[in-house]
Amino acid sequence: MTGGPRGDDGGVLGRRALGRALLARQHLLERSAATPADMIEHLGGLQAQAAPQPPYLGLLARLDGFTPEALTGLIETRRAVRIALQRGTIHLVTAEDCLTLRPLLQPLLEQQLRTTYGKRLAGLDLDALAVEARALVEAEPRTFLRLGTELAATRPDRDPAALAQAARCLLPLVQVPPRGLWGRGGPAAHTTAEAWLGRPLDPVPAPDALALRYLAAFGPATVADLQKWCGLSRLAPVLKRLAPGLVTFRDEQGRLLYDLPEAPRPGPDAPAPVRLVAPFDNLLLSHADRTRVLPEAYRPRVMTQNGIVLGTLLVDGLVAGSWQLSEEGTGARSVTVRPFTPLGRADRDAALAEAERVLAFAGGDGPVRFEEAG
Known part of the structure; x- marks a missing residue:
């Protein structure tokens, strides 16, 4: 259900009400009959930094009748992939979201590269590196150890690990199976999303759509919350542009919260059943103020x-x-x-x-x- 005062009434949402709204959208108040692919899409992906448990356990907490084979099948048939996205961390997302979200988050990956490896890569032709790395991983998926070693063969004065990480940040590298499969696993070998999925990246991804999808799964939320979830900065103009189609509230500290008009806000007294939430779950990682849960x-x-x-x-x-x-x-x-x-x-x-x-x-x-x- 929807509820609570609209932002133009100056409504305040307390911490408990915000928690219940978040849990409702995360399907942690009531489990869903949605397909695994639909749930992955709704959540904007599942954090998958540790393989293979977190995405499987994250879906188990939210879906009725979920089995390991249901997600393994999506990965093996290339309908879901593991790739560096929000906050620069590995996420399991649908193939469609991989092609859309990676271009949107590319500036984040490049900033992380400059921050972490800038000195070790100073003076290097990164465009040439990206071209060579793409050719290598598209010829055959490679681990970062192997990729870095091969890139260093023509750059003997460079750190192989830094070269591999440069490729990770410059190219949309997906981890190929059996990495991330329940009960199997394997080394993280990579190829490009384009080669793996047989389709190009979205040439005109929209930050507005990113913000709306965030609110659907994690709202009501502040600008800082949105930025914490994805890792991008300067997103206030996006929410301001969308504001005529949104409702707004204030939290108990007076911070402005944006939300979708018809999104569930069940109220602070809605029953919240006991749940076991997966390791690395975005439930805990997607707000600047995590105290709602x-x-x-x-x-x-x-x-x-x-x-x-x-x-x-x-x-x-x-x-x-x-x-x-x-x-x-x-x-x-x-x-x-x-x-x-x-x-x-x-x-x-x-x-x-x-x-x-x-x-x-x-x-x-x-x-x-x-x-x-x-």
């Missing part, structure tokens, strides 16, 4: 200093613990749930049911463990 006190416990984002336990719409699907020494899979505070019986039972659901999905025959809260 992640209490600040718990942020360091799920986002580590070395860039790992743990799977999270949601209770009443907020992160209340972490969890992990792991493989025992015997090869059996198990799920461990780590609440940050003691759970009531109903929430503990619901968390157990969610953990057993994950275990069944993974084909695991190991235990579900609850660690002591703290």
Whole structure:
């Protein structure tokens, strides 16, 4: 349902209301019967920095009847691909979104290249490097280790790793299967999106469409939220241009929030069932202010200093613990749930049911463990 005051009424949305709106759009209040491809498209992709679990577990949390084969089939038939996109991180997206989003986010990748490798690449002809790298990966998919070594053969004074990363940022490189396949996996070998998909990149991608899709999956949101999700800057003019077709609110700090008129805003008292959210899930990574679902006190416990984002336990719409699907020494899979505070019986039972659901999905025959809260 939609609800709440319209922006022209000066409406304020509290943190809890914003959390419920986000969870509704993320299909974490009620699971969806959508196809995996449709859900991937709706979400603007799933963060896939770690292979292969996060995208599979992200869809499992949101879809009824989802099986590993459903996503594996999309990857193997080239209807979904893994490529560097939002924030410069690997995302699993539909083929169509790959061709549209990568050109939009290309300036971000180039800025990251200058920031991280600028000194090591100073004076290098990057256009010539991109041409050579494209020829190599389109002849045969290559790992970055192999690609960097081959590019350095004609540039012996250059760092092979920096050369490979330059190719990653200059070219739309997708990771080819079996990388990212459930239960299989393999080294990250790359070719270009054009070669893999047999189609060119979108020549005129629209930032307006990017902003609207973000609001559909993550709104209501500020300009800073939108920029945090995608990694681009200077997007205020985009939302200002779209504003006549949007509704606006204020959060409790007075910040301007944009939203789609008919997007779900179920209200702060909407029931929010216990959920196990995937590691690296964009639910936690797509707002400048994450407190609508992640209490600040718990942020360091799920986002580590070395860039790992743990799977999270949601209770009443907020992160209340972490969890992990792991493989025992015997090869059996198990799920461990780590609440940050003691759970009531109903929430503990619901968390157990969610953990057993994950275990069944993974084909695991190991235990579900609850660690002591703290």
